Amino acid sequence: MVPEFCIACCYVDFYCLLEVTNCFAFSIFSQTDLAHHNPFSIALKNFGSRPQDKEKDVNVDIHRDGKQMTYMQLEREYLDWLLQMHRMYDEEIDCGEDQPIIVVSPLNKKALGISSEVVRVHQILKRKGLLWKSGQKIKVLKGACTKCHKNNVYATIEHFLLEGFQGDSGGEARIICRPLGIENGCKLSIKGGTPNLDIQDSLSLPISVIDSGMCMPIDDSNWELQLRKQIQKTPSRIELLNAKQCHQLEVDWALPTDLPTHAGQTPPKVIVAVFRPSSFTFSLASNYLDQKDIVKVNLEMSMEVTFRRTKNHQDVELIYAVRIAPSSPSSFKGFHGLYMFPLGVKFPHLFQKAGAYTFSFSAEHSGFPNYKQTIMVVPSEKVGKWELLHDEKFPSYSVRVGSCFPPLSIACYDVYDNQMSFTSFPSLKIKLIMNEDLCIDVVKMKPSLSSDNSVFIIKDVVIESNELDSIRPNYAATLMIYIQDESRSVSVECHVTPGDLHSIKVCSQLPRKQLLPGFVVEFFLGETSIILMPYLCFNDLFGSIHRARPSFLIIFFSGWN
Structure with a gap:
């Protein structure tokens, strides 16, 4: 479309291409830097300013397509070409094809791409004989304007804006x-009779994208194809990066994935979460990071x-809550x-308490479900202590010799004070310590485990x-229970008293004389019981009752000690 002219400047042949700018003006110095005082340079600078026959030192011949002009x-x-270009490319838009809505002082004029305080909003516009309408699907090619410099843009026309009132000149x-894929499009509203225009997340493109052929309408089938591609790229769920990633x-x-996780494991310093596209499927290859499997989207998580x-368990304790704003993904x-x-930097001892830790990730207004991962932390394998579990039914332990102790319940705790479970019967030894010099072994007992193996x-x-x-x-004593070995033990303070009546014997240490009524026994042994029987009664073979002559019988009852 741009004409080329060859100018021969003699003394010798010298060829120069006259370049026409986008303002339809000649430029001969954009590509060639000529010597400023050379006669050829002076002749070219003067070209067009006066008739060429006045040039004394240089002869200028003009050729086009091999013909001299x-x-x-x-x-x-x-001049003919210049007029043709203006007719083709300088078409001024004065009005649309429908009745406009006049908006005064619209919101966010910079995003709208306008400078005027008055703008006319149209739904239909005619350009180069073609009608363009609101709701029409279009494709804007890459490089059409500054807002389409990376990829082709598929969009829906919402409005046409004309600056100023009809008849004003110079408006965009x-x-x-x-x-x-954008939901919050341009919003045209009327409140109290006053029109308002808010572009929100829509784009404002110059009308020149149509004139240059970089904007074209597309049919429904092409739009549906692009829509399916867009859906595949839109975020569909939240996932955490695994250890390899x-x-x-x-x-x-x-986050640990091995089950179970033992108490004391160090939590990760940070947890990395991403939005996965609809097209993402887990495979062996997804163990390695790929940007196409990560959606960069303006969402808060x-x-x-x-x-x-x-x-x-019903009682839930909130440990930590944090949000990352839409503008802050790393x-x-x-x-x-x-x-x-951040996690481990804030909670370095997070996994010391045994239980269920649930990590929940969510994105508001995203439409897809939350992501949850539960880490079950079990007690450490390192034993910290053994402890007697006190039973409210037995606030103290007291037993008679030969009788059974109340059941003794013993729990094992790890180094972080978590109650551990028993995997088998531990070896057991029990001793009764009565004083520093007297200790006896207890051999009669029945050990067992609770139904959940925790006691x-x-x-x-x-x-x-x-x-x-x-x-x-x-009768105070201490029951020592040794489990596994004598390096760890549980002590039980108790009282051990004499047992049930075992034998009766007659004391022969009293004076050998007849005991008369009123006689006082001045001494007796230990804690035996004395029964004075004033007479004895017995039946004969024929059922008659006989009473012995008055006398006293002293009987001593002693326990098993």
Whole structure:
């Protein structure tokens, strides 16, 4: 479309291409930097300013398509071409094809691409004989304007804007369109009789995208194809990066996935979450990061960490809650759209308490479900202590020799004070310590485990000893229970008293004389009982009752000691 002219300047042949700018003006210096004082340079600078025959030192010949032209022919052809270009490309838009809505002082004029305080909003516009309408689907090619410099843009026309009132000159014309996948489009509203225009997330494109052929209408089938592609790229769910992917990012660890996780494991310093597109499917290859599997989207993401003693426990404790704003997703190691939540730096001892830790990730107004991952933390394998579980039914332990102790319940705790479960019967040894010099072994007992293997129960512990006189009068003793080995033990403070009546014997140490009524026994042994029987009664063979002559019988009852 741009004419080319060859100018021969003699002394010698010299060829110069006359270039026409987008303002339809000649430019001969944009591509060639000529010597300023050279006669050829002076002749070219003076070209067009006066008739060429006045040039004394340089002869100028003009050729086009191999044919020589005069200066007047060149000037006429150039003016004809210039008028043609103006007719083709300088079409001024004065009005649309429908009744406009006048908006005064619209919101966000910069985003609308206008400078005027008055704008006319049309729904139909005619350009180069073609009608363009609101609701029409269009494709704007890459490079058509500054807002379409990366990819082709598929959009729906919403409005046409014409600056100023009808008849005003110099106003811009804009196309307002909503790109595919954008929900918050341009909003035209009337409140109290006053029109308002808010572009929101729509685009404002210059009308020149139509004139240049960079904007074209598309049919429904093409639109549906692009819509399916768009859906595949839109976020469909939240996922956490696994250990291999975090290693690729050089991020310290990920959430543990091995079940169970033992108490004391160090939590990851950060948790990295991403939005996955609809087209994403888990495979072996997805263990390695790929930007196409991560959606960079303007959405806020939240994380909550809660704790329960057991997975089905009703009481839930909120440990941590944090949000990452839409403008804050990280770009790290060349990957975009990473939501990096700090964890271990804030809670370095998070996994020391056994129970269920639930990590919940959500995005408001996203339309897809929350992502949850529960980490079950079990007690550490390192034993911290053994402890007697006190039973309210037995606030203190007291037993008679030969009788059974109340059941003894013993629990095992790890180094973080979590109650551990028993995987088998531990070895057991019990001793009764009555004083520093007297200790007896207890051999009668029945050990067992609770139904959930969390408590070691010792039943029917029987104390047998004839050494209780050494701990009179309070009969205090200590029951020592050794489990596994004698390095760990549980002590039970108790009282052991004499047992049931075992034997009766007559004391022969009293004076050998007849005991008369009123006789006082001045001494007796130990804690035996004395019964004075004034007479004895017995039946003969014929059923008659006989009474012996008055006398006294002293009987001593002694327990088993």
